[in-house]
Amino acid sequence: xxxxxxxxxxxxxxxxxxxxxxxxxxxxxxxxxxxxxxxxxxxxxxxxxxxxxxxxxxxxxxxxxxxxxxxxxxxxxxxxxxxxxxxxxxxxxxxxxxxxxxxxxxxxxxxxxxxxxxxxxxxxxxxxxxxxxxxxxxxxxxxxxxxxxxxxxxxxxxxxxxxxxxxxxxxxxxxxxxxxxxxxxxxxxxxxxxxxxxxxxxxxxxxxxxxxxxxxxxxxxxxxxxxxxxxxxxxxxxxxxxxxxxxxxxxxxxxxxxxxxxxxxxxx
Numbered sequence: 226x227x228x229x230x231x232x233x234x235x236x237x238x239x240x241x242x243x244x245x246x247x248x249x250x251x252x253x254x255x256x257x258x259x260x261x262x263x264x265x266x267x268x269x270x271x272x273x274x275x276x277x278x279x280x281x282x283x284x285x286x287x288x289x290x291x292x293x294x295x296x297x298x299x300x301x302x303x304x305x306x307x308x309x310x311x312x313x314x315x316x317x318x319x320x321x322x323x324x325x326x327x328x329x330x331x332x333x334x335x336x337x338x339x340x341x342x343x344x345x346x347x348x349x350x351x352x353x354x355x356x357x358x359x360x361x362x363x364x365x366x367x368x369x370x371x372x373x374x375x376x377x378x379x380x381x382x383x384x385x386x387x388x389x390x391x392x393x394x395x396x397x398x399x400x401x402x403x404x405x406x407x408x409x410x411x412x413x414x415x416x417x418x419x420x421x422x423x424x425x426x427x428x429x430x431x432x433x434x435x436x437x438x439x440x441x442x443x444x445x446x447x448x449x450x451x452x453x454x455x456x457x458x459x460x461x462x463x464x465x466x467x468x469x470x471x472x473x474x475x476x477x478x479x480x481x482x483x484x485x486x487x488x489x490x491x492x493x
Contacts, residue, residue: 255279258445258472259388261332262410263484264430268298270459271482272427275445276475278468287372288391290443291472292431297323298481299459310356316349319419325426326399327417329392330486332446334409335384338436342400342415344377350424359424367422372438376429377421380414381436388444389436393429394421411487445472452483 275281275291282289319325325346350359367374376393380400383389396418402408419426433441453476463479476482 255445258447258475259386259432261390261432261446261448262330262487263448263450263482264330264332264392265295265327265428265484266330266486267327268454268481268483269295270298270462271295271476271480272462272478274476274478274480275472276477276480277464277466277471279445279470279472280443285443287375287438288431288433288441288443289438290431291445292429292443293476295428295430296425296462297327299323299461311352312354313352314354316351316355317425318348319346319426322349322419322426324417324428325419326396327428328413329380329395329415329417329428331382331408331410331412331414332390332430332432332448333382333384333386333388334407335382335390337380337402337404337406337408338383338389339379339381340400340402340404341373341376341378342395342398344373344397344420346397346419346426347423349419349426356424359422364422373421375422376438377423378415378418379421381438382408382414383436387434389433389441391429391431391433391438393431394418394423394427396420445475447474448476450485450487451476452485454481454483457481 271293273282273294275293280290282292350356378395378397379391379393380402381389381391392414396416397420399416402414417426417428432444432446434444435441459479459481467477
């Protein structure tokens with residue numbers, strides 16, 4: 226049996242892995258969005274949002290078809306400023322970001338089916354060397370590592386209607402729920418962290434048709450408890466367009482929104 230030379234084998238892997246990601250089964254057609262309650266509180270910004278395009282993250286793999294990333298609204302002075310990328314070989318500490326440690330809440334009632342909570346929080350990829358590293362070799366090896374490597378610390382809940390939500394990139398040791406626990410809409414699950422495939426601390430949310438991201442298809446959702454600020458926009462995250470595939474009535478890239486607790490579960 227012949228063995229392919231290493232360079233040729235590497236080229237094949239580089240072609241096959243991205244192709245496999247796009248072959249992960251999507252829904253046959255887009256179903257109606259499932260109503261959930263927003264998983265954060267206060268003023269936040271949507272990015273990589275299905276409110277601008279689908280697939281929101283550019284891939285269908287790991288149930289990410291309609292996933293969204295959330296970061297807190299920046300201060301008045303820095304809201305429209307792009308980050309200044311230097312040449313440091315070390316990124317900023319996650320504690321330098323206002324999102325780090327923000328509470329994360331359950332979007333709907335259900336049963337916890339998976340918790341990963343021991344992945345360490347890494348430094349931000351907010352310099353040219355660290356960002357290039359993330360977008361090339363680090364990103365490639367995280368894809369090979371599967372959901373744990375991509376999502377980092379996460380909580381997965383199976384709702385009463387059979388849908389499943391994954392809350393990803395959570396802070397190490399912050400999960401307050403365990404597999405088998407019953408949780409209710411608005412109950413705190415953990416905190417925003419910087420674990421997995423992240424350039425800075427943020428919350429990654431996705432709705433799926435089954436609990437294992439590796440075999441799940443992403444599902445669209447709509448949020449209650451959201452008041453979009455039509456007069457303000459975070460230009461750092463705004464893309465300036467909405468594709469025909471965009472999910473209606475969902476915060477688009479760069480849109481600032483105010484998130485409130487469900488009426489039957491006040492903020493603690």
